[in-house]
Amino acid sequence: MSKVSALWNLHFQLLFLALVLLCSLDGVFSRSTSSFVRSGFSSVDIPLDNKVFAVPKGYNAPQQVHITQGDYDGKAVIISWVTSEEPGSSKVFYGDIKGTYDKSAEGKTTNYTYYKYRSGYIHHCVVDGLEYEKKYYYKIGTGDSSREFWFQTPPKIGPDVPYIFGIIGDLGQTYNSLSTFKHYLQSGAQSVLYLGDLSYADRYEHMDGERWDSWGRLVERSAAYQPWIWSTGNHEIEYAPHLGEFSTFKQYLHRYTTPYMASKSSSPLWYAIRRGPAHIIVLSSYSPFVKYTPQWLWLRDELKQVDREKTPWLIITMHVPLYNSNSAHYMEGESMRAVFESWFVQYKVDLVFAGHVHAYERSYRISNINYNITSGSRYPVPDKSAPVYLTVGDGGNQEGMAGSYLDPQPDYSAFREASYGHSTLELKNRTHAFYRWNRNDDGEQTPVDHVVFHNQYWANNRRRRRLRKHHASLDNMRYIQTY
Ligand SMILES: *[C@@H]1O[C@H](CO)[C@@H](O)[C@H](O)[C@H]1NC(C)=O
Ligand SMILES: *[C@@H]1O[C@H](CO)[C@@H](O)[C@H](O)[C@H]1NC(C)=O
């Protein structure tokens, strides 16, 4: 070897070493735990006589009105409400001109008892055959007590139709919940991905159904106008043998419906919908999910249905986070991670949203699929095919803040903060999504965590990337680009 080439060799080795050092330093320094100290309200439920829970005026007036998507692709909605004096009518009158309701649909009524609580009459009505991207007005109830609302149908499924989802978890009904909810109302989002744990009614001694009713009235000012895409948490289980209540999810299942049959699911607790540019898969953390169970079989088949050419954004919601470095609920998601994580990587899932932990956290793209009980590789490693895991369980319920994090912050954790808030996910086109997490104390102008997500199917594929090379530069400098 000549002197010159030996020198070059050394030069390259040094350069390489410097690069490795830089990269690892970058990894260390970019993790962050926010030191923000929130000045929140105490975590008590708002009294039932507060105006946010006001019962609408009039005999048997519909209350707790909420809508959700009613089919696979967004041309139907399910409209639900409660009447308290008598069953009344389950009919929805609707049309695309305000005040002119030229069409109608007939729904169904149900009621239940839970221990000593007796529910009102709960109505669910599917309105289908709607047109895309259209504003519809609807009227429910009869006579002087009837009420009118509206909703907007989503654009037709397609790779480049923009759409904004809001993300809320573990809301409850405290003053902190109200603050989160009011911030959400200003967000401009078009539909809510709800991450489980709704009313926290089960915190009351006899699992008070009245707190289910008050929660329904609280969220009506959003949920009557835009679909909330539900998933369930531990507070919906309400298994209470000491009260003679042996079934699970009883109150939730009477009150909230999902279009599960449209995705060939056998349970309303796990299902999928497609909306605009997104394929949303809702999983149930508290239903069997190990190999050969109905949820496992269903998810295996649903993932095969995903068509990233039509719906580039593959998003999964569940209650218990698979990656969480908060001391609260630490490792509770391990069992599901062991079962589903390899699929999430195989199918290049973009984002996995969870709640449960009453704080905020965002992960890097990491996986731990090499770990098994005989391998020595125990730690999550960077993985370009892995989803980003986001915990948005910070709605502000009665149980308070999960303020204690594992220290030091693990490598997989990119950002975490113990504050209440909500997120928005603005899907711009097939390659770009603007994501923000907003803590309650700030206005919408100063999102605390903001990231541009690049689509896992369209943006990270070299062949596809060549096609959109001229779009390579990012113009919006307000956003930190990490993926
Ligand atoms: C449902 O409502 C009907 C009519 O008021 C009542 O007779 C019945 O007992 C209720 N069922 C339950 C399970 O509460
Ligand atoms: C588990 O890990 C061992 C050791 O790395 C490897 O040989 C084996 O194939 C792995 N098993 C499975 C099922 O992945």
Ligand SMILES: *[C@@H]1O[C@H](CO)[C@@H](O)[C@H](O)[C@H]1NC(C)=O
């Ligand atoms: C997608 O959206 C991003 C962000 O707005 C933009 O920079 C990019 O040019 C868009 N790509 C296409 C193909 O329109």
Ligand SMILES: [Fe+2]
């Ligand atoms: Fe929970």
